[in-house]
Amino acid sequence: GAVVSQHPSWVICKSGTSVKIECRSLDFQATTMFWYRQFPKQSLMLMATSNEGSKATYEQGVEKDKFLINHASLTLSTLTVTSAHPEDSSFYICSAQRLSGRAGEQYFGPGTRLTVT
Amino acid sequence: AQSVAQPEDQVNVAEGNPLTVKCTYSVSGNPYLFWYVQYPNRGLQFLLKYITGDNLVKGSYGFEAEFNKSQTSFHLKKPSALVSDSALYFCAVRVSSGNTPLVFGKGTRLSVIA
Numbered sequence: 033g034a035v036v037s038q039h040p041s042w043v044i045c046k047s048g049t050s051v052k053i054e055c056r057s058l059d060f061q062a063t064t065m066f067w068y069r070q071f072p073k074q075s076l077m078l079m080a081t082s083n084e085g086s087k088a089t090y091e092q093g094v095e096k097d098k099f100l101i102n103h104a105s106l107t108l109s110t111l112t113v114t115s116a117h118p119e120d121s122s123f124y125i126c127s128a129q130r131l132s133g134r135a136g137e138q139y140f141g142p143g144t145r146l147t148v149t
Numbered sequence: 150a151q152s153v154a155q156p157e158d159q160v161n162v163a164e165g166n167p168l169t170v171k172c173t174y175s176v177s178g179n180p181y182l183f184w185y186v187q188y189p190n191r192g193l194q195f196l197l198k199y200i201t202g203d204n205l206v207k208g209s210y211g212f213e214a215e216f217n218k219s220q221t222s223f224h225l226k227k228p229s230a231l232v233s234d235s236a237l238y239f240c241a242v243r244v245s246s247g248n249t250p251l252v253f254g255k256g257t258r259l260s261v262i263a
Contacts, residue, residue: 074256075255076193123190125192
């Protein structure tokens, strides 16, 4: 149990276009989902915390108008990179925290590699 | 504020030898500590966690970690390394209360040489 999927697994888009990444908890309900980005050979940096039915909380330095997060249900959160630029190219990883269960139990998706040309 | 330090960017070990990947942390409150492994172009795989109880935690693939409160450390260990253990390892921490996100260390690349 506790599987988190991301779609797509990789995407290439042209500069100026928007890209939507989905994060789904397949066999559990998630009160909270987190979005991270990872640059090559670097650690995961938290971008935002997404709670079902409410606005996401963004980390300092993350543009909320550029990285739109929607947590429409207890099993789905989406990250939309708007007007993408080459510097947005990165590996985006989501994690989901169970509705019930021990605190601190987070499950990670396999990641989405975004390349903006 | 929470923080995690992984002092080594790279650890090289001969196959069959014991390995240690170091991690120290800083939190206000009781820590929940985690180790994850990442293979190239893949997401994170959970290895083990410390919540409470026994300081020695055993996890997946023969890995274990010891929580040391006085030294604020949570080093990852394995008695006998395999070439397939070569990957990027992340230590992470969160406080024990609330829906707070994990804070990750910068990662340590483990290379096991045959």
